Amino acid sequence: MRIENDPKLDFRDVLIRPKRSTLGSRAHVDVTRSFRFAHTGKDWSGFPLIAANMDVVGTMAIARALLKHGAMVALHKHYDADELVAFFSEAEAANAFYSLGTTEADHDKLKAVHAKSPITKICLDVANGYTEKFVDTVKATREAFPDAAIMAGNVVTGDMTEALILAGADIVKVGIGPGSVCTTRKMTGVGYPQLSAIIECSDAAHGLKGLVCGDGGVTVPGDLAKGYGAGADFMMLGGMLAGHDECEGDIRYEERDGEKVAVGMTFYGMSSDTAMKRYSGGVAKYRASEGKTVEVPYRGPVEGTMQELMGGVRSAMTYIGAVRLKEVPKRTTFIMVGSQLNTIFGG
Numbered sequence: 001m002r003i004e005n006d007p008k009l010d011f012r013d014v015l016i017r018p019k020r021s022t023l024g025s026r027a028h029v030d031v032t033r034s035f036r037f038a039h040t041g042k043d044w045s046g047f048p049l050i051a052a053n054m055d056v057v058g059t060m061a062i063a064r065a066l067l068k069h070g071a072m073v074a075l076h077k078h079y080d081a082d083e084l085v086a087f088f089s090e091a092e093a094a095n096a097f098y099s100l101g102t103t104e105a106d107h108d109k110l111k112a113v114h115a116k117s118p119i120t121k122i123c124l125d126v127a128n129g130y131t132e133k134f135v136d137t138v139k140a141t142r143e144a145f146p147d148a149a150i151m152a153g154n155v156v157t158g159d160m161t162e163a164l165i166l167a168g169a170d171i172v173k174v175g176i177g178p179g180s181v182c183t184t185r186k187m188t189g190v191g192y193p194q195l196s197a198i199i200e201c202s203d204a205a206h207g208l209k210g211l212v213c214g215d216g217g218v219t220v221p222g223d224l225a226k227g228y229g230a231g232a233d234f235m236m237l238g239g240m241l242a243g244h245d246e247c248e249g250d251i252r253y254e255e256r257d258g259e260k261v262a263v264g265m266t267f268y269g270m271s272s273d274t275a276m277k278r279y280s281g282g283v284a285k286y287r288a289s290e291g292k293t294v295e296v297p298y299r300g301p302v303e304g305t306m307q308e309l310m311g312g313v314r315s316a317m318t319y320i321g322a323v324r325l326k327e328v329p330k331r332t333t334f335i336m337v338g339s340q341l342n343t344i345f346g347g
């Protein structure tokens with residue numbers, strides 16, 4: 001047994017210190033980023049936010065809505081091949097990742113879809129990115145799809161970030177246990193505070209010209225700015241994008257003044273009982289669920305939430321004098337805090 005003593009931080013443990021700047025308006029900052037993917041040499045630019053590959057938010061409708069802002073989506077894994085073929089032949093699929101795990105069936109489906117509609121972005125997603133099997137899957141996928149950008153995870157340490165990039169990933173997905181509907185830390189005791197995970201993994205990735213996506217744990221728009229400040233090239237969001245018209249969750253309605261109004265929407269982890277019942281016929285005997293099922297408030301079109309998220313990032317940039325999103329990590333000084341929000345009137 002060993003104990004590591006240096007502090008490891010979560011989003012809530014820090015704030016960003018303001019800095020003198022010449023920026024006069026939040027309209028004067030540029031939130032787009034341009035990247036060259038290490039393995040394909042191809043360029044991408046846009047707003048580096050990715051909707052998580054979860055049933056409720058990793059949807060084709062979210063992809064279409066986010067594309068307007070140059071943002072992305074990792075589609076959930078449960079569309080059938082025909083739907084995927086049709087979607088990936090649309091222009092709206094430009095910023096969408098095809099997501100899959102490590103099973104043979106997953107990979108056969110990807111090949112079948114790719115043969116009809118070329119896939120240019122692949123998200124290899126498993127709960128535990130530390131297994132040999134996963135590294136082998138990344139290598140095999142890189143060989144089979146030399147021209148596709150590959151995002152792979154999840155991991156939380158520099159060593160494994162490097163291993164996945166060397167195996168063929170362009171983007172490493174970072175986060176074990178920070179998610180809004182995640183119970184991995186509670187069930188297993190395993191995890192890593194998300195801000196530190198992003199700082200350490202991005203440092204490792206950037207040394208190899210790789211990129212990272214901070215996945216999970218964003219609870220307020222400010223966490224997005226902190227993630228970019230910590231070095232995340234992309235940030236992935238689940239819960240913050242749930243509850244919208246473009247989602248695939250069940251809506252709950254209430255009668256109000258004789259009218260039926262939408263009030264809530266289901267949202268669940270991909271390792272929850274709900275997901276396992278739906279896709280695997282239940283929870284296997286030797287494992288426990290590692291996700292929750294919750295109801296989030298119904299929030300209308302995702303457009304409003306995107307404006308809040310992007311507006312928060314723009315404002316953060318003016319506070320630290322970053323004209324372009326790329327400058328944010330260089331201009332970020334985190335200060336450790338005992339409390340970050342005044343909750344007298346709620347969160």
Ligand SMILES: NC(=O)C1=CN([C@@H]2O[C@H](COP(=O)(O)OP(=O)(O)OC[C@H]3O[C@@H](n4cnc5c(N)ncnc54)[C@H](OP(=O)(O)O)[C@@H]3O)[C@@H](O)[C@H]2O)C=CC1
Binds near residue numbers: 125269270
């Ligand atoms: N970022 C995070 O913290 C987490 C994210 N998730 C999300 O939920 C999805 C579904 O998760 P889930 O169904 O649990 O598994 P996955 O889809 O990740 O993968 C399951 C495969 O990995 C094997 N495996 C080995 N160790 C583990 C482990 N500790 N946890 C999970 N699988 C393991 C499983 O074998 P076997 O079943 O035989 O053990 C199975 O073959 C994930 O793909 C991910 O998107 C889930 C948990 C954590």
Ligand SMILES: Nc1nc2c(ncn2[C@@H]2O[C@H](COP(=O)(O)O)[C@@H](O)[C@H]2O)c(=O)[nH]1
Binds near residue numbers: 175177183218271
């Ligand atoms: N441990 C679990 N993690 C999960 C599960 N389903 C999804 N996830 C992870 O959460 C993020 C989204 O986080 P959020 O805080 O933005 O909501 C997602 O991308 C996955 O990595 C789960 O069942 N268990």
Ligand SMILES: [K+]
Binds near residue numbers: 125
């Ligand atoms: K995910």
